[in-house]
Amino acid sequence: xxxxxxxxxxxxxxxxxxxxxxxxxxxxxxxxxxxxxxxxxxxxxxxxxxxxxxxxxxxxxxxxxxxxxxxxxxxxxxxxxxxxxxxxxxxxxxxxxxxxxxxxxxxxxxxxxxxxxxxxxxxxxxxxxxxxxxxxxxxxxxxxxxxxxxxxxxxxxxxxxxxxxxxxxxxxxxxxxxxxxxxxxxxxxxxxxxxxxxxxxxxxxxxxxxxxxxxxxxxxxxxxxxxxxxxxxxxxxxxxxxxxxxxxxxxxxxxxxxxxxxxxxxxxxxxxxxxxxxxxxxxxxxxxxxxxxxxxxxxxxxxxxxxxxxxxxxxxxxxxxxxxxxxxxxxxxxxxxxxxxxx
Amino acid sequence: xxxxxxxxxxxxxxxxxxxxxxxxxxxxxxxxxxxxxxxxxxxxxxxxxxxxxxxxxxxxxxxxxxxxxxxxxxxxxxxxxxxxxxxxxxxxxxxxxxxxxxxxxxxxxxxxxxxxxxxxxxxxxxxxxxxxxxxxxxxxxxxxxxxxxxxxxxxxxxxxxxxxxxxxxxxxxxxxxxxxxxxxxxxxxxxxxxxxxxxxxxxxxxxxxxxxxxxxxxxxxxxxxxxxxxxxxxxxxxxxxxxxxxxxxxxxxxxxxxxxxxxxxxxxxxxxxxxxxxxxxxxxxxxxxxxxxxxxxxxxxxxxxxxxxxxxxxxxxxxxxxxxxxxxxxxxxxxx
Numbered sequence: 001x002x003x004x005x006x007x008x009x010x011x012x013x014x015x016x017x018x019x020x021x022x023x024x025x026x027x028x029x030x031x032x033x034x035x036x037x038x039x040x041x042x043x044x045x046x047x048x049x050x051x052x053x054x055x056x057x058x059x060x061x062x063x064x065x066x067x068x069x070x071x072x073x074x075x076x077x078x079x080x081x082x083x084x085x086x087x088x089x090x091x092x093x094x095x096x097x098x099x100x101x102x103x104x105x106x107x108x109x110x111x112x113x114x115x116x117x118x119x120x121x122x123x124x125x126x127x128x129x130x131x132x133x134x135x136x137x138x139x140x141x142x143x144x145x146x147x148x149x150x151x152x153x154x155x156x157x158x159x160x161x162x163x164x165x166x167x168x169x170x171x172x173x174x175x176x177x178x179x180x181x182x183x184x185x186x187x188x189x190x191x192x193x194x195x196x197x198x199x200x201x202x203x204x205x206x207x208x209x210x211x212x213x214x215x216x217x218x219x220x221x222x223x224x225x226x227x228x229x230x231x232x233x234x235x236x237x238x239x240x241x242x243x244x245x246x247x248x249x250x251x252x253x254x255x256x257x258x259x260x261x262x263x264x265x266x267x268x269x270x271x272x273x274x275x276x277x278x279x280x281x282x283x284x285x286x287x288x289x290x291x292x293x294x295x296x297x298x299x300x301x302x303x304x305x306x307x308x309x310x311x312x313x314x315x316x317x318x319x320x321x322x323x324x325x326x327x328x329x330x331x332x333x334x335x336x337x338x339x340x341x342x343x
Numbered sequence: 344x345x346x347x348x349x350x351x352x353x354x355x356x357x358x359x360x361x362x363x364x365x366x367x368x369x370x371x372x373x374x375x376x377x378x379x380x381x382x383x384x385x386x387x388x389x390x391x392x393x394x395x396x397x398x399x400x401x402x403x404x405x406x407x408x409x410x411x412x413x414x415x416x417x418x419x420x421x422x423x424x425x426x427x428x429x430x431x432x433x434x435x436x437x438x439x440x441x442x443x444x445x446x447x448x449x450x451x452x453x454x455x456x457x458x459x460x461x462x463x464x465x466x467x468x469x470x471x472x473x474x475x476x477x478x479x480x481x482x483x484x485x486x487x488x489x490x491x492x493x494x495x496x497x498x499x500x501x502x503x504x505x506x507x508x509x510x511x512x513x514x515x516x517x518x519x520x521x522x523x524x525x526x527x528x529x530x531x532x533x534x535x536x537x538x539x540x541x542x543x544x545x546x547x548x549x550x551x552x553x554x555x556x557x558x559x560x561x562x563x564x565x566x567x568x569x570x571x572x573x574x575x576x577x578x579x580x581x582x583x584x585x586x587x588x589x590x591x592x593x594x595x596x597x598x599x600x601x602x603x604x605x606x607x608x609x610x611x612x613x614x615x616x617x618x619x620x621x622x623x624x625x626x627x628x629x630x631x632x633x634x635x636x637x638x639x640x641x642x643x644x645x646x647x648x649x650x651x652x653x654x655x656x657x658x659x660x661x662x663x664x665x666x667x668x669x670x671x672x673x674x675x676x677x678x679x
Binding site: 192193213215226227228231232309310311312313314315316317318319320321 | 394395408409410411412413429430431432433434435447448449450453454471483484485
């Protein structure tokens with residue numbers, strides 16, 4: 001294994017890669033330097049979790065790199081631990097359906113030396129779903145320390161860097177799971193017909209084509225026995241949460257979710273996707289925007305769509321709706337079948 | 344006697360006096376009402392924009408939550424259940440008509456649109472999956488799923504003694520199915536929607552090619568007999584067929600009349616829709632979309648969907664009895 005490079009910084013590496021002039025251009029009109037990028041990543045206002053590099057206590061924080069291992073090895077925040085993303089997706093089956101594997105998640109964090117009271121900064125290539133899954137796992141396990149997501153991703157980092165990888169002493173992570181962070185298939189089935197009305201908010205974060213079950217669309221997942229969405233769910237694709245490598249403007253996101261999508265900050269909101277990674281991004285954003293009670297459907301549409309055929313009446317799927325909020329991308333697959341009685 | 348008319352763009356059911364068309368009331372029923380069922384003087388309303396059906400009873404409106412979007416058509420069972428496919432999803436709702444509660448919800452083919460009951464079993468046609476799902480509504484279980492082709496779009500289903508006829512709109516075919524099998528199919532006119540039973544025949548309007556196809560019920564579907572199936576060139580845009588006193592009449596979405604479905608003379612297996620000696624075309628104030636026959640067969644009530652009106656038509660006398668204005672987009676009337 002390669003040792004960390006104690007004298008390397010993000011800026012010096014960029015300079016080496018791009019030419020000696022890069023590092024010396026700070027302050028020049030029209031040129032963006034790593035310091036500028038880091039400064040631009042700072043978040044103003046009352047927004048949770050998401051922090052720019054300048055807003056982080058570097059002395060007290062433990063960094064967790066959520067990028068693929070190859071990127072981590074090439075370069076990372078000095079001292080960062082590499083997140084075992086796969087292990088942080090582990091699930092188990094309960095009588096009510098799929099739930100997070102508490103022991104598996106705790107073991108994964110403990111394996112990289114994260115203790116429950118550590119202040120943790122999670123970063124990735126952007127503020128994407130790999131980052132948010134790590135944040136979710138920490139919150140679900142009842143993490144006691146501060147949890148932050150680095151805005152702007154690794155490109156916003158201008159501090160000391162390391163290369164290669166090394167092991168960190170593992171610790172026993174003693175979880176205190178917060179079951180109110182998640183909902184199960186049965187919890188949802190008990191509330192079918194009430195979502196986004198007088199019941200909880202329900203947000204489908206997948207592409208609109210998957211949400212609508214558009215025939216022959218590339219976005220459809222072949223392993224799903226049925227296509228469409230949970231009854232009453234609105235569709236706000238999670239990728240709209242991110243603008244480049246940073247979180248989208250908080251005011252824009254607040255307008256999107258609490259005005260256009262009609263979600264309530266004070267009520268329960270459930271988010272789901274195909275699996276348990278992408279929807280954590282919307283889970284993170286809604287919590288960052290001050291929503292009181294945001295929960296993840298851990299099993300996702302992949303679980304809902306594949307219930308036994310004789311139980312589908314309890315777990316119905318809709319393909320029609322008028323509430324696709326974010327519609328980036330076209331509705332593929334041709335004819336959507338219409339929705340009328342006039343034929 | 345009242346004529347109830349669901350007005351889909353005004354979210355109400357209009358009540359008209361059957362005798363003279365005088366308005367007797369308007370009942371707000373929910374989002375996009377399209378079809379009605381009358382059960383023991385209760386009027387069930389399929390509100391297609393809701394996840395519930397409305398029931399007008401004793402001067403009040405009650406809601407029965409189905410949980411799934413798009414209640415579309417109704418069928419009733421001898422056991423007292425009202426069945427309603429939820430066409431925005433993939434479920435058949437079974438409603439206890441007495442208690443007005445959801446008794447069961449059964450998973451069926453996606454985007455179920457129409458339902459028919461034969462021998463106690465419900466046949467539900469899917470607009471998206473190309474299947475007819477056979478459901479036992481008493482147990483809430485699926486007895487069979489008949490695949491009519493992956494691209495089939497099943498719009499209408501109609502129950503008869505010999506089987507259930509299912510209309511594949513996309514491929515312009517009429518299937519006959521039973522609980523155990525798909526017996527066969529036959530081509531019909533382009534862009535069909537509903538099948539209508541008229542004595543010994545099943546009639547399907549081809550809205551895309553101005554035809555009505557008549558299929559004999561005596562033969563297995565797909566078996567070719569003398570003049571069977573018979574294709575009538577009716578012109579215009581036939582939106583459906585209504586039967587009164589055993590005679591079939593063609594509704595037209597473009598032309599302001601209702602015309603009898605003429606028997607031969609036929610040439611090359613095709614027949615014309617000219618006037619017969621005993622039945623004449625009846626001129627109407629507007630084109631027609633859907634119709635309901637009065638219990639005594641004396642008149643039919645036709646909706647002028649595009650012109651916001653309903654007419655009572657005496658087909659034997661060849662005249663319009665009355666015409667009443669309605670809120671926007673009146674659907675199929677029902678007699679209460």
